[in-house]
Amino acid sequence: MKPVTLDDVAMRAGVSAKTVSRVVNDERSVRPQTRQRVLRAIEQLDYRPNLLARGLSGAHAYTIGLVYDNPNAYYIIAMQQGALAACDELNFNLQIRPCNSRSPGLAEELRDFANRSRLSGLVLTTPVSERTAALRRLAAYRIPFVRILSAARDPRDGSPCVYVDDRDAAYAITAHLLQLGHVRIGFLRGGRHHHASAERLRGYKDALHDYGVPWRRELVIDGDYVFDDGFRGARRLLDLAEPPTAIFGCNDEIAAGALAAAQSAGLQVPYDVSIAGFEDSPFSRHSWPPLTTARQRADIIVERATRMLIARIGGGEVANEGFNPELVVRGSTAPPRPKSRQRRRR
Amino acid sequence: MKPVTLDDVAMRAGVSAKTVSRVVNDERSVRPQTRQRVLRAIEQLDYRPNLLARGLSGAHAYTIGLVYDNPNAYYIIAMQQGALAACDELNFNLQIRPCNSRSPGLAEELRDFANRSRLSGLVLTTPVSERTAALRRLAAYRIPFVRILSAARDPRDGSPCVYVDDRDAAYAITAHLLQLGHVRIGFLRGGRHHHASAERLRGYKDALHDYGVPWRRELVIDGDYVFDDGFRGARRLLDLAEPPTAIFGCNDEIAAGALAAAQSAGLQVPYDVSIAGFEDSPFSRHSWPPLTTARQRADIIVERATRMLIARIGGGEVANEGFNPELVVRGSTAPPRPKSRQRRRR
DNA sequence: ACGCGCCATGACAGCGCTGTCATGGCGGCC
DNA sequence: GGCCGCCATGACAGCGCTGTCATGGCGCGT
Structure with a gap:
């Protein structure tokens, strides 16, 4: 009993x-x-x-916390899977923790979260991992953590992280569109408080620049990482006097919104307009046509970060690690329609 | 410090x-x-x-476990949100636990999961909640739990649950299609080991029967609750000599797959074929056209179940509670094209 | 043969909290 | 006025484990 x-x-x-x-x-x-x-x-x-007894007695509870602030269900699930995979193998427990990355008391919330259950450490995903001031405080509280960052190179700032080169991947997607012959390429930007948005925009601009295409302010539209903003943003782009022939959404959900907007306007994708996403979430495979995107394995990235965290808790020295999302070309991108046969929006 | x-x-x-x-x-x-x-x-x-100390000392750890076996990201996130909402308010902790509901050692896995952290109890979602033999053992181990079930009425079997009337909702969707004038209605069935699949099929058949339409074996296609099975199933339906004019997918993901299949076959939804889903996941709003579906608030259902569980742990008597998904009509369903103007698949 | 040091093991004291039972004070009742 | 009972509070012993330090045995060097 x-x-x-x-x-x-x-x-x-x-x-x-x-x-x-x-x-x-x-x-x-x-x-x-x-x-x-x-x-x-x-x-x-x-x-x-008994994990409680072990945790109470020992220095930490063999439990890590996964912290996120993200509306993207697929992304969250992928991250959880990665963290669970690492935890299962290394005999750690996982606590999940959605939070508001812009809360002023973020560091203290996370400290309390960690202390209440004597967590061994935290895996901080974007954009929580980008609140540098909060993280400094968190470090001062002696809470170990590993960050997942959007950065082109190892920041080497003394705090361990896994970094993902979003700029590079956005560059690859934009270059793909340019190579298909697109010149007017719309960009639907994701949430401003995600550093990844800036990185992706940078990749977009860099590619345009390298291909000798000036970037146009009216083709870059702000929004959040959600379907509706993709829909609205694409509508605005398609309503321009000279609409873009391709649209690059900052993630797959935005791109799916753009796809729906194009279809609702009677346009055929990719013949009337090409659409690309970012992330390779199931979204991009579950739309028609399936989306060209950049494959970013959130599960593997988080698993890696979790392993780093656990290694670090064990006292090991761990090296930062970088990931490069990979271009995945699917049916939503094609060369633009020749001018003569261009179809007007109904 | x-x-x-x-x-x-x-x-x-x-x-x-x-x-x-x-x-x-x-x-x-x-x-x-x-x-x-x-x-x-x-x-x-x-x-x-300190939650560890409290848990170690007291009879239970003020922590509940959310157990699921489900490939549906939106569904999982919704359930987690519901559970977290209840836990936050009642000052409980949450542990998530994906598992394999068909594992022979299910009861023992769950017992160990519960004991290792002295969990207060478990919320069992479908289809874990349907493994009656395992649950009997789990009950014998004195682990409190609340089930979420697909059932038309309160089972009153002495074990607390929240039940969802899938049959009724599937009936409503089928009736909606019948009322639009559809007679040949395809049914894409979800995973066999989900009782909900059977209930939804029952609703479908009951509606057909009530409207005097005989059900046809060739219009009912097996599959799992995933996009690809929706795609493949719809393809098979649309390839029939006399294809259905409407397709009812057992959940939104299946329906999204069907939608993609229709579009990839050059059909216009809803003019050439109507498509309906089930669940009202973001899927159904994030496709074009958006899907007619049955709104099933997994977050609210799980929140309710979590509250019941916690009340029960506190020694209270709790009454079972039923939910009725609600028909949501969107753009993916319309009357069938008149025979004369029927468009052939290209 | 003696002593030193190391290895395998154990005794013991917590970790921070709660359950149980004891205690003391006070109001009410006869 | 004395006794009973109840309420507010506290002392204490764990919950099941790990960190620390003590212990005893054994191999090895001289």
């Missing part, structure tokens, strides 16, 4: 509880023969450590 | 730790004046209870 405890195992194996603890935690300095005896007892009794 | 403890507060307020504990846990039998003194000390020191 009552769960088996360390003492039960110790009794059965004829050793002290401490020795069982040593075996469970895989410490050395237990004679192989003793270890065997203990392991047998553990198996016979089907012993499972 | 070190987090403030009960003893610190007790010292400051000039009372015993136990009294502080009483105040924190809102137990009565503390003189108002004492309570005030303690509350002031708590505020001054910014005290936060």
Whole structure:
């Protein structure tokens, strides 16, 4: 009835509880023969450590917190999966924590979150990972964390992170559109408080520049990382006197909104207008036509970050790591219609 | 530096730790004046209870587990939001737990999951909640849980649950299509091990029957609750010698797949074929045309279940509660094209 | 043969909280 | 006025585990 405890195992194996603890935690300095005896007892009794007791007693609770502030369901699920995969393998627990990255008390909220359950550390995803002032305070509270950042190169700022080169990927997408022959390319920007938005815009502008195409302010439209802003933004672009022949949405959800806007305007994608997204979320595969996008494996990125965090908690030195999203060309992009056969919006 | 403890507060307020504990846990039998003194000390020191210690010491850890086995990102996020909303308000913690509902050791996995962290109880979502044999064992281990079920009425089987009338909602959707004038209505069925699939099929058949339309085996296609099965299933339906004029997907993702299949076949939705989904996930709003569907508020349903669970843990008697998804008509359904003007698949 | 040091193990004291039971004070009742 | 009972509070012993330090045995060097 009552769960088996360390003492039960110790009794059965004829050793002290401490020795069982040593075996469970895989410490050395237990004679192989003793270890065997203990392991047998553990198996016979089907012993499972009580995580609360372990956490209360030890320096930390073998639990990490995954912190996010994101409206994107696919993205969140992918991140959770990555974190869970790492945790399962390394025998850690996971606590999820949606939050408001712009709250003034962010650092204190996270500190309390960590302290209440004696979390071992936090994985901070964008845009929480970009609130530098808050993170400085968090570091001062001695809460270990690993950030996931949108950056072209290793920031080497003494705080461990996994960085994703959004600029480069946005450049690749824009270049793809340019190579198809598009010149007027609309850009639907994502939330301003995501550094990734700026990086992606930079990639877009850099590519235009390298291809000798001046960027036009009227083709860049602000919005958030949500479907409706993609829809509205695309509408505005398509309503221009000279509408773009291609639209690059800052993520797949925005692009899906743009796709819906084009279709609702009676346009055929990709023949009348090309649309590209970013992220390779199921969105981009679950629309018709499927979206050209940049594959960004949030699950793998977060898994990596989680492993780094756990390694760091264990006292290891860990090197930062970079990821490069990869261009995925699907059916939503094609060369622009020749001018002569250009179809007007109905 | 070190987090403030009960003893610190007790010292400051000039009372015993136990009294502080009483105040924190809102137990009565503390003189108002004492309570005030303690509350002031708590505020001054910014005290936060350590959840591990509380959980280790008490009978349970003020933490509930949310158990799911589901590939649907939107659904999972909605459920998590609901559970988090209830937990935040009632000062509980949440642990998430994806699992394989068909694993033979399900009950034991869940027991261990619960025991390791001394969880207060579990919220079991479909289809985990439908593994009756496993649940009997789980109950025998004295793990409290609340199920979320697909059922037309309260099962009154002594185990608390929240039930959702999928049959009724599927009936409403089918009736809606019939009323538009559709007679050949395809049905894309979701995963066999979800009871909801059977219930929705029942609603579909019942409606057909009530409207005097015989159901045809070739119009019902098996699949799982994923986009690709919706796509493939719809393809098969549209390839029939006499294709359906409307397709009812067992959830929005299936319907989105069907929508893509129709569009990829050059058909216009809803003019050439109507498509309806189920769930009202963002999917149904993020496609073009947006999907007619049945609104099922997973967040609210899970929030309700979480509150029931917590009430039950607190020793209360709780009544089961039913939800009725509600028909939401959007642009993906319309009357069938008159026979004369029927358009052939290209 | 003696002593030193190291390795395997154990005893013990918490970690921060709650359950249980004891205590003391005070109002009410006969 | 004395006794009972109840209410507010506190002392204390864990919850199940780990950190620290003590211990005892054994190999090895001289």
